[in-house]
Amino acid sequence: MALFERSEEIFDNENVLHDDYQPQSLEERDSEIEQFTGYLQPVINGAQPRNIFLYGKTGVGKTAATKYLLHHLEEDSEQYDDVTITTVYLNCEDLTSSYRVAVALVNKLRDPEEQISRTGYPLNAVYEMLWDKLDELGGTILIVLDEVDYIGDDDSILYQLPRARSNGKIENSRVGIIGISNDFKYREKLDPRVEDTLCERELHFPPYDATDLQNILSKRANHAFKGDVLDGDVVPLCAAFAAQDKGSARQALDLLLEAGDLARRESDPVVTENHVRDAKQLLEKQRIEESMKELTSHGHLTLLAVVASTVADPEAPLQKQTIYEQYQDLAKATDRDVLGGRAFHNHLAELSMLGILDRAKRNEGRAGGIYYEYEVDVPLEAALSTLENLHMSDELDLDSLRQNAQENGLL
Ligand SMILES: Nc1ncnc2c1ncn2[C@@H]1O[C@H](COP(=O)(O)OP(=O)(O)OP(=O)(O)O)[C@@H](O)[C@H]1O
Incomplete structure (x- = not known):
């Protein structure tokens, strides 16, 4: 039996959804x-x-x-x-x-x-x-x-x-x-x-809104997929997710391609809303993993410190000092030299720049001055599972962190 066989159920021509495909016409521009x-x-x-x-x-x-x-x-x-x-x-x-x-x-x-x-x-x-x-x-x-x-x-x-x-x-x-x-x-x-x-x-060139993206995707989907394999809400959902995030046609197309690919891998005859949701999670996880590759182990520990602080008290706004204390414990637990406040701050800034953390500026009025509050800006599940796949996860008890997150309704 052949190891590879051509699958013909879902796609007519999936290349149409790839980034390097040059469309014949440009919608909404x-x-x-x-x-x-x-x-x-x-x-x-x-x-x-x-x-x-x-x-x-x-x-x-x-x-x-x-x-x-x-x-x-x-x-x-x-x-x-x-x-x-x-x-x-x-x-x-x-x-x-x-x-x-x-x-x-x-x-x-x-x-x-x-x-x-x-x-x-x-x-x-x-x-x-x-x-x-x-x-x-x-x-x-x-x-x-x-x-x-x-x-x-x-x-x-x-x-x-x-x-x-x-x-x-x-x-x-x-x-x-x-x-x-x-x-x-x-x-x-x-x-x-x-x-x-x-x-x-x-x-x-401004970002696209959900209606723009829906039109762009529909045109491409007609060429990319076999007739009737897309559930009616698949294209609108891909468009809505991408519009909420960056308004990027690339992101919307990637999501549609991944959803189709998931349906194919699972041998489902139809691409559904669930495939889109699973594809979104998968792509987010891939994106974080890609970004994490650029970070040092202290960057990983900084993210872990934010995740752990969030799990410990999901409602509390997170300031640098709280996260720093968590980070110090984690660095010691993994036998690493603890970074000073400034170097630690740089890791928080880098994670924010990568879009993994959200950093909001706060102003405490005349006396307090300016400070930042942080939160995880990607699904907690994606952040946690990425951290679990790193080498240093063996040195830390991430199972109980996951369990606490589940108990707090965060996963
Ligand atoms: N209006 C449109 N109609 C059809 N396809 C589009 C449209 N806008 C973007 N796309 C598709 O979306 C993908 C990304 O577009 P493109 O590469 O032109 O973005 P960009 O603005 O140049 O982004 P970057 O700055 O990241 O290079 C490509 O596959 C492109 O064909």
Whole structure:
């Protein structure tokens, strides 16, 4: 008997729900697409392209809209003999300096046999190679720098590229940059000269609400699933969960895919609301586990201290001192050096930044000053089961913690 057999009950084409699938149409983004199209219009007119900056939280369609419009722009430009467009897409996640971006651009533009190595050249030499290649290509060259904030402070490329023509580095081509970021503070951090050029035109993508997400999901679900395998409340529930959280289409699609996958794994003929709820728990647990990998054992103990303090007194608002006392006991119980207050505070801040804890600022009036209250911002079950899977759980009695949590109605 074969170990693997093709299963055909649930999905028609599950790839449609994957992140890298490029949808044929974009739902609920009419006004953004209209504005974006207007910004790209000079390209078709054979004029100097605008530099465009797109921003908005993760999963709200910035990349999808860019790829969708550039595809149409290239296609529609074919009717004009005097317009040639080259588009280059770069995700800057691993490109944390101008040097790296410049090398990546040279290599994207050059043929495979002419690639350059990622080290060993002076920056100016790489820039020269880049100008030569851009000039050789001619026409309009649109460069998408996704996650542009990863480039960091060493961002001379963002100054050089848009000015390459006016500074006489290139003659035959017109270069336009499309920068994309989900870091709202990025703009403020830019050198004013870079900001002026990079953000010549800007476009904000707001989070989706539940109705938007329902429409996006329904369209995809039609292609992804076999007819009649989705219970009526599955798509609305995925949309509602994602809207409550971040308003991200990616999150909603992930949830729908995972729910379908669960139904398939359990050999159920229909995807139901329960699959969605189980999928949500599973994804949350995976997300916490992923984030926890970045933490040290003191970070793990800090989370455990918050969980233990919550279980001990579920109603009490948690301040740093209470959690710190729990943490000290836990660190001693596992034979670790106890961190000082400041270092401990940094762990609380990091857990908040990762979205595992919620940190609320409180103001005690004139005398008391400002302080923070903390609570676990993910399902307690997900936090606890993640902690139970860590090595150090052998050194601690997490069974009784789980039992107490159950007795207090927290699980
Ligand atoms: N309006 C939409 N219609 C159809 N699919 C969409 C829409 N918006 C987003 N998606 C889909 O959601 C997923 C995430 O979108 P996208 O990658 O464009 O988000 P993003 O805003 O660029 O996020 P990030 O900043 O994390 O890269 C993709 O699979 C995309 O196809």
